[in-house]
Amino acid sequence: MRVLAAMSGGVDSAVAAARAVEAGHEVVGVHLALSRAGGTLRTGSRGCCTVEDAMDARRVADKLGIPFYVWDFSERFRDDVIDDFISEYQAGRTPNPCMRCNEKIKFAALLERAIELGFDAICTGHYATLVDGEQGLELHRSSEEAKDQSYVLGVLNAAQLAHCYFPLGTTPSKQIVRAEAEARGFSVAKKPDSYDICFIPDGDTRGYLAEKMGMEQGEILDRSGDVIGTHEGAHAFTVGQRKGLNIGHPAPDGKPRFVLEIRPVQNQVVVGPKEALAVSQISGSRYSWAGAAPLETEFVCEVQIRAHADPVPATATLEGGRLVITPDAPLDGVATGQTAVVYVGTRVVGQCTIDTTVSAVPVAA
């Protein structure tokens, strides 16, 4: 088939492209320019949109003998990912920009262009597998558990999955991928993994938000509504956060306090004990199925609420146009805006963006 290999300049997408070539496909490499004002040089392990990253990707394509282009998706990326990221924080939610990028850029804008230009599939270096199931294509976890990236692909629907190609999905370990890159003579074989949000290369999300949204001092309240401190801007907080509250005096019970709620309109942050973080139900109206929709409106599943969180047993119910997920035991550290990905076994069934949580602990008087 004709394959468009998305090449970030990292080792995973390089090896994925190489495997696509080796499998006999007609491969063209493309690097997405996601920032207009991208830096020149990579700093440390961070960032993926510098000129140096584009050059790394180009040199891999040269080694593979495939055509290579850099396509500008910076405006779409700004509109759909960066602006969304900021407005989600402004609304007091905690977004996952990498998922938004997969949903709107890599497997939407890029895929549309790929199809328009006659490609059959997009190849990426994601660690996830595609399985032909009874009801069509299924998305599953990677064999490499530590690197499994099926979570961030949970937003893909059946139509998108039909054009996906993940050559690394069955690789048992990242070490094998690095060794393969080394053996192929790729300069990126030892390039560090990137962990941070690519458009915040210094990793200082709070500083970035402060710059973009402006910070205004506000109140920190306890659960009973008493003002117990001040903060420099509610937007910078995330539900479940413990560090950086700087309240200055301990709680009456002497236990650490955590962010329970962010009230963006009032610019207030509500804090309380760890137990109060417990959530008994999460739900969202923005949901999708990764492949065929489930046959039942209620099914037993596992839910994962962050890329590196452990999945926990739960029941998923479709009711009133909402995906409602009830974990068997209450969940900690759930923030609205996060994505809840629902699994059955290793299979990704679907996801929703969490817009509502139900506390497991009634407010103490």
Next chain:
Amino acid sequence: MIYLDHAATTPLRAEVRDAWLGAQLVGNASSVHGAGQSARRVLEEARERVAASLNSQPIEVVFTSGGTESVNLALKGLWSARAEGRDAIVLPDGEHHATLDAVGWLAAREGARVRAVALERSGRIPLAGFREALDGPAALATALVAANETGTINDAALLAGAAAEAGVPLHLDAVAAAGHVPLDFAAWRGTAPAQAGLVALSVSGHKLGAPVGTGALVVSRHAAPDPLLHGGGQQRGLRAGTQDIAGAVALATALELADAERDGENARLEGIRARVVAELAERAPEIVVLGDPSRHLPGTIHLHLPGAVGESLMFLLDQRGFSVSTGSACQAGVAEPSHVVMALGYSADEARQVLRISMGATTTQAEMSSFTAALVEAYSRLTSR
């Protein structure tokens, strides 16, 4: 492969290559011994030939590494030597990045004030707007003889006359024009007073079939810009560094060839261009030919293709073996929305829907016929959805 990006760079011409290789001499032109003298003789002959082609005096020809260096030397050098109390640079919209970025640097680091001049829809610099910007008077002005993207040709003599009248030193960027447009430094300069009117003119070798790394800046004997490079005092102290004799010979040869062939070659390319434009008008009437319909570089066809992203068109054409350009690309290779097209009054989205086809000495009618068919096919594919 059919190469249609001659405005980016054009293949080394066989005659130029032979002259270039034939001028790989032993000896530094600054050395006083016999070897140095021989080398110097070849160098100065080349300088005289370049001066003759550009109608300047040999002493006014400063060999450089190409267009970017020439432009930087002119703009930064003239800025540094500007008349006291002047702080504005006249910058028409749609200039080449070498100019934009040099002026941008002067604005950011040196406090230069930029006086922009809006272009006409045809891409031409309006004389009235240019005059208005010169008034004040400005520290210096710059303008394209011919625009590298649209191919629109300005009236260099009128622009130079306006600068002379205003008492403002003018740099002309003739990188895209050289070869196609006769360059006449002395006539354009006329009898302008010292430090005013046309004082500097940039050309680049590799746009003419000479090697990359060759070029020249004509600097009027009546102007004294400061140098960028300091060292051995070569070339009137304007460009220190051991001189590239072979490069100078190659540039001279390429300019002479272009002069000798200009009329015939321009007519040939204009004929091919007219057929392409007519065929496009018939088969894809939505496509708009940008630039000035009468005063343009004969080899350049700049197109706005509504509804089709230039990147995608370029990809489809590249797959078919046609090398065309979407305009300027940044260092990473990203096609940017063309600032030139935006300067013509188009939106950023529209400025992504452009292609620049630039023909050259090797381009044939047959190539352009197959290209036109491929372009129409790619365009209808991208817009039929």
